[in-house]
Amino acid sequence: MSNAPLRVLVTGASRGIGEEIAIQLLDAGHSVALTARTASDLEAIVAGRTNKNLTIPADVTDPKSAETAISKVISAWGGIDVLILNAGDGSAAPIEKTTDAIWDHSIAINLTAPFQYLRAAVPAMKEAKFGRVIVIASTAGLEGEANVSAYTAAKHGVVGLVKSAAAELTKYGITVNAVCPSYVDTPMTKRSLEAAAARTGKDFNEVKAALEAKLPGGRFLTPQEVASAAIAFIDKPNITGQAEVLKGE
Template sequence: MTSGRVCLVTGASSGIGAAVAERLAADGHRVALAARSEDDLDAVAASIRANDGQVLPVPADVTDAEGVEGMYRAVEEAWGPVEVLVAAAGSGSGKALVDTTDDDWRGAIELNLTAPFRCLRRALPAMLERRWGRVVVIASVVAKRGEAQVAAYTASKHGVLGLVRSAAAELASSGVTVNAVCPGYVDTPMTDRTVRAISERSGRTEEQARDALARRQPIGRLIATGEVADAVAFCVATGAVTGQGINVDGGAVQS
């Protein structure tokens, strides 16, 4: 595979983003880590450096347009243009549709759809100039199906999969690929928050709530972050796959 690329991973302070960053570094790439929490970024960076990886922590808020620009400038000044973008920053919360506020809706769209759009748009000129680039967005299985109690999250993930498909069609002959990885329920801090919310709403114990989420995957367990990182690494390694929403969900959504 092509190695030694300049990578930027958003949402890299924990969960899927951290696992992706560690995998890309292990594959020999230089990896810039972006997230809001500087302390958490430093912890992930220390882990990567302990394994002789090349890493650059870049504290940034991807929901802020100026923050996105500053993030890119920091990477470019240190290493040059971003060649691999992994947009892993994202979040969601469970609420009935009638209880979903305008702020809930705006927050989901801003983080899960607008931020990846801005990051992709900013990365493209350098990728197009070099006629090589890889873009991977962490979406969700709910980019492909509706799910109760997460209307804003589901809509934002449907939207970002549409962005991926449109960009891939536009860029197909340019040497730039654009894909989404669509996980089911993954063993991450975000899922921990979901478990607590289900427990509070339903009266079930957290153990019962976690087990219910595990059973959403036909394999009967939560997905590991490393399994999502494997799919991202595949998208980075190949130039023949683009415009895809690759399911990592234990068989929940067949395609």
């Protein structure tokens, strides 16, 4: 990873993949701003750490949150070098049970929020002629599975955003890439498995084992694997517009 300290903002940094990304970057000596809705979770992560950090409690689906969070980073540190757009969420439902609320939330958190954070950071990155934007998308951004139409549509959308932004921003020294993991061992996956167990009346471990058996690598990815793949884009100045698939094979 880059040795020069970078100024980084990570959304959804309080648990799962985002927490792991924030910790790896803090441990590497970078200045990291962490956002999520739950302030106490963010504070627990930075407690005892001596390198520069900011905790910015924010709901990324609030249209004002992007401008506010990016402004706080720029005011504190004079710029922003790396933006990691990780906050996201999904719930399973067949199409006829996908309410407008499910659809709107999925688009808001997985697609509109990354767009708004990118839009807010681009002026400072263009001025600096340097930027790294990394989106945690999903294999659902490239493939279709049953019963996740809202999440799949939103993640396909964010992969499109990555590709267009990459083409537009490359001349300013800004790269924009996505990682597209299959299932990862995080609280989000646990929630999905609990919901599937409740829906089918099956045991949690049975549902988990059945899902793992269907995966190409026969296992969930770890948050560490996804974090490392995302962070690796920081040191790849000539790679942009990529959607890197991670399946644990």
